[in-house]
Amino acid sequence: MKVLLHICCAPCAAYPVEYLKKKGVEVTGFWYNPNIHPYLEYRKRLHEVRRLSRIMDFPLVERDIYNLVPYLRAIINRPKNANRCDVCYHFRLTQAARYTAEANFDAFTTTLLYSKYQRHESIKRIGEELAEKFGTKFFYADFREGWSRGLKLSRKFKLYRQQYCGCIISELERFYKNADLVLEHFEWKPRRKKSVETKQ
Numbered sequence: 338m339k340v341l342l343h344i345c346c347a348p349c350a351a352y353p354v355e356y357l358k359k360k361g362v363e364v365t366g367f368w369y370n371p372n373i374h375p376y377l378e379y380r381k382r383l384h385e386v387r388r389l390s391r392i393m394d395f396p397l398v399e400r401d402i403y404n405l406v407p408y409l410r411a412i413i414n415r416p417k418n419a420n421r422c423d424v425c426y427h428f429r430l431t432q433a434a435r436y437t438a439e440a441n442f443d444a445f446t447t448t449l450l451y452s453k454y455q456r457h458e459s460i461k462r463i464g465e466e467l468a469e470k471f472g473t474k475f476f477y478a479d480f481r482e483g484w485s486r487g488l489k490l491s492r493k494f495k496l497y498r499q500q501y502c503g504c505i506i507s508e509l510e511r512f513y514k515n516a517d518l519v520l521e522h523f524e525w526k527p528r529r530k531k532s533v534e535t536k537q
């Protein structure tokens with residue numbers, strides 16, 4: 338069976354690649370993450386995915402396109418109360434599903450299913466919907482079961498481990514203490530009393 342594995346970053350890919358190979362699956366990696374912020378972080382993560390493909394010996398298809406503006410438009414114009422990450426999954430997995438159908442892979446899957454911090458059920462639903470749309474299959478596996486093994490592998494391979502998911506908003510949420518105030522309208526979060534401090 339030939340499976341296209343959409344890869345969000347190297348540390349999240351190590352366990353799924355090992356898992357699929359052990360099952361006798363022919364794995365091809367697929368890079369398409371056009372919204373990683375900032376651009377130099379994007380390059381760093383792609384560099385690590387390339388390195389992992391050499392270490393674990395699997396071919397890598399690169400959609401090396403920094404498509405930041407369409408992504409930002411998509412999340413800004415999303416329907417009220419639609420989840421930002423669901424829009425992001427859809428954006429990335431659409432390319433994986435399309436390529437799977439065009440290049441005659443049997444199915445596609447994603448390393449997003451490895452992370453304990455992602456919206457697992459949404460990823461599964463979106464993957465299945467896209468598979469149907471493009472006339473292919475979504476290979477579902479709960480890669481979270483290999484969380485510790487994945488950590489072990491990423492340490493062994495000395496992979497760069499980022500501290501936030503990827504987009505500009507996740508970076509803000511990770512490092513800026515008033516992120517929820519900045520994002521209160523954008524993320525439709527309830528208003529807090531405190532105001533944003535602008536003076537240093």
Ligand code: SF4
Binds near residue numbers: 421422423
């Ligand atoms: S937090 Fe991660 S999954 Fe959510 S929108 Fe940002 S990059 Fe995408």
